Amino acid sequence: MSFVVVQNLSKSFNDTKVFSNINFTIEQGEFITLLGPSGCGKSTLLRCIAGLNSVEDGHIMVAGEDITNLPPQKRGIGMVFQSYALFPNMTAYDNIAFGLKIKKTPQTEIDKAVREAIDLVELNGREDHFIDELSGGQRQRVALARALVVRPRILFLDEPLSALDAKIRKRLRYLIRQIQKELNLTTIFVTHDQEEAMVMSDRIFLMNKGAIIQSGAPAEIYEHPVDEFAAGFIGSYNILPADFAQKYFHFDGKYKCAVRPESIYIGKPQEAVPGLVGPLPATIKFVQLLGSVLRCTTEVAGTEITVDSLNLQTSTLKDGQQVELYFTPSELQALNS
Ligand code: ADP
Numbered sequence: 001m002s003f004v005v006v007q008n009l010s011k012s013f014n015d016t017k018v019f020s021n022i023n024f025t026i027e028q029g030e031f032i033t034l035l036g037p038s039g040c041g042k043s044t045l046l047r048c049i050a051g052l053n054s055v056e057d058g059h060i061m062v063a064g065e066d067i068t069n070l071p072p073q074k075r076g077i078g079m080v081f082q083s084y085a086l087f088p089n090m091t092a093y094d095n096i097a098f099g100l101k102i103k104k105t106p107q108t109e110i111d112k113a114v115r116e117a118i119d120l121v122e123l124n125g126r127e128d129h130f131i132d133e134l135s136g137g138q139r140q141r142v143a144l145a146r147a148l149v150v151r152p153r154i155l156f157l158d159e160p161l162s163a164l165d166a167k168i169r170k171r172l173r174y175l176i177r178q179i180q181k182e183l184n185l186t187t188i189f190v191t192h193d194q195e196e197a198m199v200m201s202d203r204i205f206l207m208n209k210g211a212i213i214q215s216g217a218p219a220e221i222y223e224h225p226v227d228e229f230a231a232g233f234i235g236s237y238n239i240l241p242a243d244f245a246q247k248y249f250h251f252d253g254k255y256k257c258a259v260r261p262e263s264i265y266i267g268k269p270q271e272a273v274p275g276l277v278g279p280l281p282a283t284i285k286f287v288q289l290l291g292s293v294l295r296c297t298t299e300v301a302g303t304e305i306t307v308d309s310l311n312l313q314t315s316t317l318k319d320g321q322q323v324e325l326y327f328t329p330s331e332l333q334a335l336n337s
Helices: 042-050 092-102 107-120 136-148 166-183 194-200 218-223 228-233 242-249
Strands: 004-013 016-026 031-035 057-062 077-081 154-158 186-191 203-208 211-216 238-240 257-259 264-267 277-289 293-300 303-310 322-327
Touching: 004 042, 016 042, 016 057, 016 211, 031 042, 031 166, 031 194, 042 154, 042 186, 077 136, 092 107, 092 136, 107 136, 136 166, 166 194, 186 194, 194 218, 203 218, 203 228, 211 218, 211 228, 228 238, 238 242, 238 303, 242 257, 264 277, 264 303, 293 322
Parallel strands: 031 186, 031 203, 077 154, 154 186
Antiparallel strands: 004 016, 004 057, 203 211, 238 257, 264 322, 277 293, 277 322, 293 303
């Protein structure tokens, strides 16, 4: 049996249904991300599993035990929120020790566990600082240490990085994943940021309007989006109407076709590009510099097609330039709807 089993879970607030009949399993030590746009029900689902929201229907099992009706403190969970939820009048150390003190853990054990947690989140030297003396990233490390110190069976992370600036966010992503792997800690992470989901997760549960519409390893979700929503949310897929794709891209699907910008190549006229199909005459409408990548919005027979190329020193792509596109037919993704 899987470590976490969620069966037919349903939740409404008054008359508003957030989700119904959610089913999934999670293995011990997996890092799962609930990914989706704001309002799709990610946090509510997380909070239901954590016991912070009640459920109308369904079951939640952890390690073979039905925890559906247990209070949060009996579920063996650790939780980190976007808003830190720390005590400002206490030091970092006392915030981290709080859960163990409540449990009346002996002081020597508290000391040992808090020291270990401080080491894990790399907060040495800050333990005696009050919360308002710490940066956003350091506060979130305190919150993480506080969640880890009670040795949870599952770690819940609700948009923990969203309030932080980009550089700190990237460092903390790495740190969280490193700790999670070291402790083999089953983790459920909520984010609306697809890049964050991709780099951190073993599996992503992609949600839309209260349903998990696709689940799988990041590469699987990225390379094989099931529908237009998934293709639009993950990466910057071109979504092409079937008749256009049939005419210009040798597509034989019935519904829309999704093509990744990096799987289309811009070749120079008359230049043979081995293994690719083309040329498809196009005009570059505009070029955006995304750092290592040049994103070209091109036009083919009145339809916009985005093409990503590596930003090499030899790149000479310019607005208004006539170019020829080449593609691999096996990279075309037929969407279900
Ligand atoms: P997400 O985390 O994906 O942004 P949420 O789970 O926070 O989405 O919200 C899902 C839906 O449930 C939204 O329509 C939201 O307004 C509603 N909702 C969330 N919490 C409550 C609440 N406590 N009372 C009423 N409606 C709520």
